[in-house]
Amino acid sequence: MLLIDRRFRLFFFADPRVATLVTLLGVVFFLLWDFAGIGLGIFLMGESRYLTGVVLGPEMPLEEPVFLAFLSLCTMIIYTGAAKFLSHRAQRRSSTPSAGVS
Template identity: 45%
Template sequence: MNWFYLASLLAAWAGMALIDARYRLVLWRAPIRSVVLVLFSSGLLLLSDGWAIEKNIFVRGESVFLSGVWLAPHLPVEEPVFLGFLGYCTLVVFSFFNRHPRVISVANATGKNQGSH
């Protein structure tokens, strides 16, 4: 068993938590609401995963980076951790740009958001 992917996900969680703490964006601003939102979004995504597994859209893939611990057929233990990180990351990024709109306006003013012509 290899725990590399799970360890990487936990490291990403820690990094996101440091950014969150530095700017007081999500957990350090409204901890109960943030946890509820992350759990709710993760639950919805797990439901969609369950549906996709049932329809054979998602199948068990083998990787040396997975722990080998399965919560259900085709559902590794890393999946809910990833889905939680996805929800938390979304909240942090949205909150950052919502609280710091100048970052977006500077990018618009300098043309950095426009593609190459």
């Protein structure tokens, strides 16, 4: 994802400070969401041989904030990429003469 970001300057490579802030806000929001779900007994940590075994809190594996950071990164790269694509497409349409108009 970072290679795509670098190639097209979509998120971190467009504005690192804003991207860092947005990513941190996304992670904090979803961590609060997770802690609410854990507190209500909705979210439970399952057993897996792929988990590190490091637990940050009740039902909160180390992998969760890493996943949330990746989720935020992917979402913002897709969003900014789509916005850039649609903007470019709209510019191309507005700059080409309409067919049949003289």
